[in-house]
Amino acid sequence: MDEAVADEHRLGVVEDRVLGAYDPGHDGPTLVIIGGVHGNEPAGIIAFRTVLARLLAHRPEAFRGRLVGIAGNLGALNDPDRRTRYLDADLNRLMTPELLESDADLADLHEARALDAALRDARDRARGPMVVIDLHTVSSPSPPFVAMSDSLPSRAVARHFPLPVFLAFEEHLAGLVADHATTELGAVSMIIEGGQHDDPTSVEVLEAVIWTALHGAGSLPIGEGPDLRTDPREVLARAAGDRARRVYDIRHRYAIRTDDFAIEPGRGAFDRVKRGKTVVAREGGEPVIALMSGRLFMPNRQPVRRVGDDGYFIAVEVGRAWLRVSAWLRKRAWVHRALPRVLPGVRERAGHPGELVIAPEIAAVYRRQLFHLLGYRLVRSSPVPGWSRPRRIWRGAAAVLGSIASIVRGVGRGGERGALPEERPEDWVAARRTLDVLADRDRAG
Ligand SMILES: [Zn+2]
Structure with a gap:
């Protein structure tokens, strides 16, 4: 200046x-x-x-x-x-x-x-x-x-x-x-x-x-x-x-782990990064390689950085069609009612109407984007492994079969749908967006 x-x-x-x-x-x-x-x-x-x-x-x-x-x-x-x-x-x-x-x-x-x-x-x-x-x-x-x-x-x-x-x-x-x-x-x-x-x-x-x-x-x-x-x-x-x-969905955050974190020279905001290939930063003498592909968001070049601060984020561009479909879906009450019934590994959260509990083994298959599309915010989540597409499909199929098997076992025991299972600390939790819920209430009068 x-x-x-x-x-x-x-x-x-x-x-x-x-x-x-x-x-x-x-x-x-x-x-x-x-x-x-x-x-x-x-x-x-x-x-x-x-x-x-x-x-x-x-x-x-x-x-x-x-x-x-x-x-x-x-x-x-x-x-x-x-x-x-x-x-x-x-x-x-x-x-x-x-x-x-x-x-x-x-x-x-x-x-x-x-x-x-x-x-x-x-x-x-x-x-x-x-x-x-x-x-x-x-x-x-x-x-x-x-x-x-x-x-x-x-x-x-x-x-x-x-x-x-x-x-x-x-x-x-x-x-x-x-x-x-x-x-x-x-x-x-x-x-x-x-x-x-x-x-x-x-x-x-x-x-x-x-x-x-x-x-x-x-x-x-x-x-x-x-x-x-x-x-x-x-x-x-x-x-x-x-x-x-342009609209981008933030999908990954890298938290600084040591006090010698430095963004790689030449890497800037909005740069394209590739999963497993792009060296985004160096930390403790080791390269920090992108865990997913997308655009680099807010690379941290603050003069003072502390452990736990944001190192960088990776975001993925979403198109007009994604936004339109997402707007349509999230306004439909039946969509929200159906989710815990039709999505394997997803159930209602006991005591929290409108919130969902997602088993982490299936969360890695759906990933964040499905819940974002439906108008949910993940209030608790964990980083998902950078699986390849075939591996995700395989894990997804296994989860669907697992949930069918558990329904069959339930029917075999002649059981009613019992109480919701205990929530585990590793489960993901998703909740609808506050302002969407308020807007629904306004529309309902
Ligand atoms: Zn600021």
């Missing part, structure tokens, strides 16, 4: 968690913009301040609802060296009900509790649906992208952004701020990464994200906003290039 730009974008001390709000008093959606969940990523806060200043200067007639900006990790943002992602623990992994309610005494956990309180306050003041957008930047050069939980209401907001979209991030990482906003507060939420930390265009991109989000949430149509030099969607489309609107 050159001096002049650095000066213009200097953040200064962030005093209040609530960065400001614009609310001319008409009913409508609430758009919550979160910035600085990671202390070394001030771009989102700078972008929010710019948008808020423009709204206050122009006061557009057409504005409906409320825009509010919230800072994430004040302690890390105000840390004098400005390179601190977090103090003791990553705030974007701490937002689970268990941790928030625990009496653990970590600096970042106090931040998490205060952030939760600010989000709840925004929801209590809302006079319409709430959309939460958590703005970030990344450590490697990367086009901007959206990461979100794949519910139909989230898809409806995300389609306004001409950006690539990554699904199922929350399945690999517990405690994401955005996920908390959905599962605990019922808000449509997404993470938007604006580009590399120090790249001045990241601020410009995140500003365009906020204008587009106001449009997508229904607060302010782009044509009626303060006189913008260009349609903000053009800024996003340009930054995304030929990745715009």
Whole structure:
């Protein structure tokens, strides 16, 4: 970043968690913009301040609802060296009900509790649906992208952004701020990464994200906003290039195991990797080889990395047809009723209506994608072995035969369908997406 730009974008001390709000008093959606969940990523806060200043200067007639900006990790943002992602623990992994309610005494956990309180306050003041957008930047050069939980209401907001979209991030990482906003507060939420930390265009991109989000949430149509030099969607489309609107399903996460993890030189976001062939990183002097084929997602080049941090992810592009079929299937109540009856190795979860328990030996055959297609999130899962297709087919056939045999044995004993078997710790658990379930309830009246 050159001096002049650095000066213009200097953040200064962030005093209040609530960065400001614009609310001319008409009913409508609430758009919550979160910035600085990671202390070394001030771009989102700078972008929010710019948008808020423009709204206050122009006061557009057409504005409906409320825009509010919230800072994430004040302690890390105000840390004098400005390179601190977090103090003791990553705030974007701490937002689970268990941790928030625990009496653990970590600096970042106090931040998490205060952030939760600010989000709840925004929801209590809302006079319409709430959309939460958590703005970030990344450590490697990367086009901007959206990461979100794949519910139909989230898809409806995300389609306004001409950006690539990554699904199922929350399945690999517990405690994401955005996920908390959905599962605990019922808000449509997404993470938007604006580009590399120090790249001045990241601020410009995140500003365009906020204008587009106001449009997508229904607060302010782009044509009626303060006189913008260009349609903000053009800024996003340009930054995304030929990745715009492509959709990827995240299927694998590699967690850092030692303190000498390093991404292989030349490997970047969106690069193609091949199962068993591509060396993605080096760790402990050994090559780290891709366990599946797909695209490299969020390769970790942070200057400070800790054991257990994300090393990288692998994502697979899903086509329009996949998305359409998935939207159709997940809206059908009979599909959800049928799954535990027709899929071998899958049963209802005792005491949790709408959740499924999947035997791990068959889970490796179905893999994540079947459940994603049907609108389920894996709340508990394990890495699946990188089996070849014939081996998967063979294991699948064996599982089907096994389940037929157990039905026959049950009939032989003249038994009724008995109580559900005990859940084992190695079983996978899948649950429908919170917002899909809420949307079903709305439709049912
Ligand atoms: Zn971040």
